[in-house]
Amino acid sequence: MTEAVVDDIVVVLPPLLNALEALGFFQRHLHPPAFASVMNEIGAPDDALRAARTSIGNWPDQFAEMRERLDRACDETLAAFAGIREVERGNGDLVAVFRALRHVPRAQEALYPLALRFPPVSSFFLDAANRDNSELLSRLEVGAREDAGIFHEHNEPGSRGGFSVYVPEYDTPGRAMPLVMALHGGSGNGRSFLWSWLRDARSLGAILVAPTATGPTWALMGDDADTPNLMRILETVRSRWTVDASRMLLTGMSDGGTFCYVSGLDGASPFTHLAPVSATFHPLMAEMADATRLQRLPIFITHGKLDWMFPVQTARQTQAALAAAGADVTYREIDDLSHTYPREINAELMQWLNATRPPS
Numbered sequence: 187m188t189e190a191v192v193d194d195i196v197v198v199l200p201p202l203l204n205a206l207e208a209l210g211f212f213q214r215h216l217h218p219p220a221f222a223s224v225m226n227e228i229g230a231p232d233d234a235l236r237a238a239r240t241s242i243g244n245w246p247d248q249f250a251e252m253r254e255r256l257d258r259a260c261d262e263t264l265a266a267f268a269g270i271r272e273v274e275r276g277n278g279d280l281v282a283v284f285r286a287l288r289h290v291p292r293a294q295e296a297l298y299p300l301a302l303r304f305p306p307v308s309s310f311f312l313d314a315a316n317r318d319n320s321e322l323l324s325r326l327e328v329g330a331r332e333d334a335g336i337f338h339e340h341n342e343p344g345s346r347g348g349f350s351v352y353v354p355e356y357d358t359p360g361r362a363m364p365l366v367m368a369l370h371g372g373s374g375n376g377r378s379f380l381w382s383w384l385r386d387a388r389s390l391g392a393i394l395v396a397p398t399a400t401g402p403t404w405a406l407m408g409d410d411a412d413t414p415n416l417m418r419i420l421e422t423v424r425s426r427w428t429v430d431a432s433r434m435l436l437t438g439m440s441d442g443g444t445f446c447y448v449s450g451l452d453g454a455s456p457f458t459h460l461a462p463v464s465a466t467f468h469p470l471m472a473e474m475a476d477a478t479r480l481q482r483l484p485i486f487i488t489h490g491k492l493d494w495m496f497p498v499q500t501a502r503q504t505q506a507a508l509a510a511a512g513a514d515v516t517y518r519e520i521d522d523l524s525h526t527y528p529r530e531i532n533a534e535l536m537q538w539l540n541a542t543r544p545p546s
Contacts, residue, residue, distance in 0.1 A: 191249055194242045195304070198256065201234040202297075203310050205263050209290050210529070212270070217492050217524035218280055225274050232267035235260060252303070255296050262293035291378040298336065298384075302329050313533055316389040326388075330355035333426070336384075339419075341377045341398055349397040349419045350380045352387055353427055364433035364539055365423070367395045367416065367457070369442030371527075372403040379439070386532035395423055404438075404445035413449045420456065435539050437461035439527045440495070451475035451483075458544040461486040461535050464525055466496040467504040472511045481512040482545040486538055488531050490523025514542070 208228040215224050239260045245253045269286020272278050294311075301308040308326055309317045316322055334355045340348030357363060366387060370379035376396035387394035397419050399405070405412040423429065436450045436457040437443070443465025450460040453476030460483070472480070485508055489501035498519065505517040516538060520528055 187249070188246060190243060191245050194245070195256070198235075198238040198242060198260065199304065199306055201231065201238045202256075202260055202263060203306060205231040205235045205267070206290070206293060206297075206310070209263065209266055209287070213287060213290065214526055214528060214530075215522065215524075216283065216526050218494065220524075221273075221283075225270070232264060232271075236264060239264065252300065255300055258296035259293045262289040262296060265289040266293070288378065291381045294381045294384075295336075295377075302327070311385055311388055313385045313389040315533065319389075322389065325356040328356070331357075333357075333359075336380070338377060339422070341375070343375065343377065345375075346398055347400040347415055348376070349395055350377045351396070351423060352380060352384055352394040354388055354391055354393075356391075357393075357427070360428055362428045362430040364392045364435065364536070365395065365420075365429045366392050366435045366437060366536075366539075367397065367420065369397065369404065369436070369438030369445055370399070371438075371440035371442055374439075374442075379442075382439070382527050382529060383532055385529070386536060390533065390536045392536065393423065393427055393429060395419060399445075403441045404448070406441060406444055406448060410448070412445065413452065416449060417456075431456075432458055432543065433539050435459045435461055435535065437463065437535065438465070439463050440465060440525065447471050451479060453479045455479065459484045459486070459539055459542065461488070461538075463488045463527060463531065464490060464493055464496060464523075466500055467507075469503070469507050472507040475511070477511070480508070483513045484516075484538070484542045484544055485513050486516045486518070486535060488518045488520065488523075488528065490520050490525065490528070492522065492524040495525040 208231045212224055212228050266286050266289035270283055273282050297307060298311060301311055308323065334353040334357045336352050338350045341350050366383060368379055368383050370376055376398040380394065380396040383394050397416060400411045400415055434457045436446050438446045443462030446460050446462040446465065447467055449455060450457050451471065487501055487505055489498050491498050505515050509515045518531065
């Protein structure tokens with residue numbers, strides 16, 4: 187690698203990673219009444235990134251792919267900031283904020299392949315507790331075998347019914363790993379939602395599957411086309427990788443969390459654990475659920491006290507209804523959580539998945 191290329195990377199990587207961390211903080215703490223204070227807290231990391239981005243010189247042709255990925259990661263990150271800055275200036279609403287945040291997973295997708303080349307990028311894609319884990323970092327430095335890493339199956343942006351999967355690069359053939367199937371929120375897609383869990387799957391060792399609903403959102407009413415599709419996806423994954431059948435988690439955010447109940451409480455569901463986040467629930471679901479399925483079924487409910495879409499009282503009632511029906515319910519209420527995804531809960535969910543055995 188030429189000295190000029192190295193110099194440019196040294197200049198641009200720190201502000202890029204810092205800006206992405208700031209966007210992650212913004213996503214987690216986004217609450218409409220607190221928009222201005224959250225913006226004030228993240229400061230202006232986009233200014234430093236913009237300056238670094240414009241200072242990059244020309245690179246030799248052999249580094250064209252690396253340069254393209256770095257440029258795209260920078261540009262998608264700056265596009266996210268541009269969108270939320272417009273709302274900060276009074277031009278737009280919450281929908282515009284969500285639209286701007288679509289650029290964040292695109293930036294991460296562009297950046298991730300550089301993790302093998304650059305240790306700071308590899309550390310960025312680990313949870314905070316493992317960023318100095320030398321044993322894990324050394325295993326990741328070896329690189330992925332052909333059947334590990336990120337794969338997308340008919341899950342291009344705008345498509346429906348496909349899925350994305352991440353298999354830790356240090357996975358070895360025949361080693362049974364826990365599986366996390368993570369369902370996006372309404373109008374979302376699995377290709378983007380994958381990044382809500384990738385750090386934790388990579389850090390803690392789990393096969394991560396992020397499907398996309400067959401319709402605009404999950405089949406919460408009427409005919410259920412999504413459960414058969416999830417079963418098809420699950421069988422595809424299990425035919426290719428070795429999954430620990432005693433540790434198969436179905437989790438999801440918002441509509442995806444609600445669909446965890448709809449699909450996961452069915453008596454034929456193969457999932458051993460359910461973990462809805464910021465979801466809604468109707469008491470009739472508990473009454474209509476398979477009674478045998480509910481007995482001692484591990485369910486981990488996460489909800490925010492500030493949730494403006496599904497008030498927290500709904501989650502409290504859900505915990506009571508499911509516990510009364512015989513489920514083994516863990517309930518986590520987060521004081522500063524609005525209707526956003528709390529990535530900090532993932533490590534606890536993985537610990538719970540590994541420690542809690544489903545009924546035999």
